[in-house]
Amino acid sequence: MYSHSQAKKVAIPSKSVRNAYWNPKRREALAGWLFLAPELLGMIALSLFPILFSLLLSFSEWNLVGGLSSIRFAGWDNFAAMLEDDKIGKALRNNFVYTLFTVPVGLFLALVLAVLIHTRVYGKSYFKVAFFIPYISSIIALGAIWSALFHPSYGPVNRFLLSVGVEDPPKWLADPQYSLTAIMIIAIWAAIGYKIVIYIAGLGQIPDELYEAASIDGAGSFQRFFRITLPLLKPTLFFLFITTLMSSFKVFDLVAFLTGGGPNDSSTVLVYRIYEEGFRHFRMGYASAISWLLFVIVGLVTFVSARMQRERHDVPGGRFG
């Protein structure tokens, strides 16, 4: 920390004598605020103000086409309409299915692969890179590849399924029963590299001596995994759990690009509802109400997970532990 006592010891520069108000302490404070200002103001303008403004909008009825003067106070109408809206029901259901499936499966698969890469193989850096490639690729380009792979009649996936004797394979993205499944498969595949890299960083922090000591005491690899690796990896696990949980509720890109929420709203999700109501039907009030539903869900989930983490570990620095 830059210290103030420092400034007292040194002879006061003549400038400060001329201007007694701008003593070193005030000057440092001014510099501090000036350096912070762009970021802070930017975030207030593009994050805090919008979320509060959308709360206001969610109690209004406003069709963009009519201009600002056509805003009408609507009370709880938007929220009442949400309860009746079949598509919102489907979106919520899909969001929860998506989260309940992609978060645990993704975390588990990545953990297995990370432990294997970290301890069991040669060429660690090759594997890190190989599994990471989809993560840095444009999700839209990846979606385009999978749209071909999942082609209902000619796609390699279904040709393979037919060749191993699966009769009547799903039509994947074009199938109301499987569209969400197809999207979840792509999403898990695309994001696994990120989780592996984070896990491996966490694994690298576990001291080797622990494993050596355990081996001398005769612990097998399973025991070592459950007694040493898993407990010491918990902070990493929690970090990944919270971040993937939060982002799973914001799923949008694949849905918008591949299915448009269809067929028959079978793959629609909350953010897609915001997009469609707000930017296709221009029902800004209603889209804002859905936005707040999303915000509250994400907020609750974050809050509960952060609580869980603090209680279990007492980690200082909470959410980033």
Add this chain to the structure above:
Amino acid sequence: MSRAKAGKIVATALMAAFSVLFLVPLIWMVSAASKVESEVLEYPIRWIPDHWNFAANFRTVWLGDVPFALFYWNSFKLAAAMTLGTLLFSSMAAFSLSKLRFRGRDLAFGLLLSFMIIPPEATLVPRYMLMKWFHLYNSHEGLIVMGLFSIYFTFLLRQFMLGIHNDFIEAARMDGAGYATVYWRIMIPLSKPILATVAIIKFIWSWNDYQNALIFLIDRDLYPIPLGMQLFRNDFADNYSVLMMASLSAIVPLLLVFVVLQKQVIKGISLGGVKG
């Protein structure tokens, strides 16, 4: 050879096989981009094309009716501007939050961190209105403004700057350097490794952004690559060889950046997960 060593070789071979399987969609993309359309959906898959059509597909994507080169340039412009802006504003804020002492600093830091739970997806409607009011809707400037600020990167930079020794700063101050000089001549050079990491990751994320572009741009001429991909999908719905060439073109530059700078990228990503 010891048993442990043999086991490790077997495990490596199995994992190698699995990693190839994992990358099959991308291999398929490269193969399909090199084929004539009639061979793309053949089964069993013909990995090496019978009739090479790479050049023709390349021409269709790059010199055809859909201006892919323009999308490329747009993506580059957007990602470069957002990256430079983020580097500047995040490092300035990080300097203030790590090395300057003033009342309200910790409060401001806490406030910034708390913004992290506001999902950008939940602020789309008001941001749309802001863009309209400031006449930034349907412009690159609007997209760039929305991509200039990042709490995540500010946090990473702050953690790094906390580790920079105060002696450097105090010595410079005694020599009469102002805070701007300290920031530009001391903090920035000493933070180069982390700045490079932030730059690469921010560039990749901006390059791949789809949602903001989809909502805040209308004119085709302003489209970045992900939206261009969408045009290709509409225009060439049943022409997978061309679509795969477009995907390949979208992925390759990032892949090159990543292969060259993989250590930085992976380090940067891991920083988020490990307490700094």
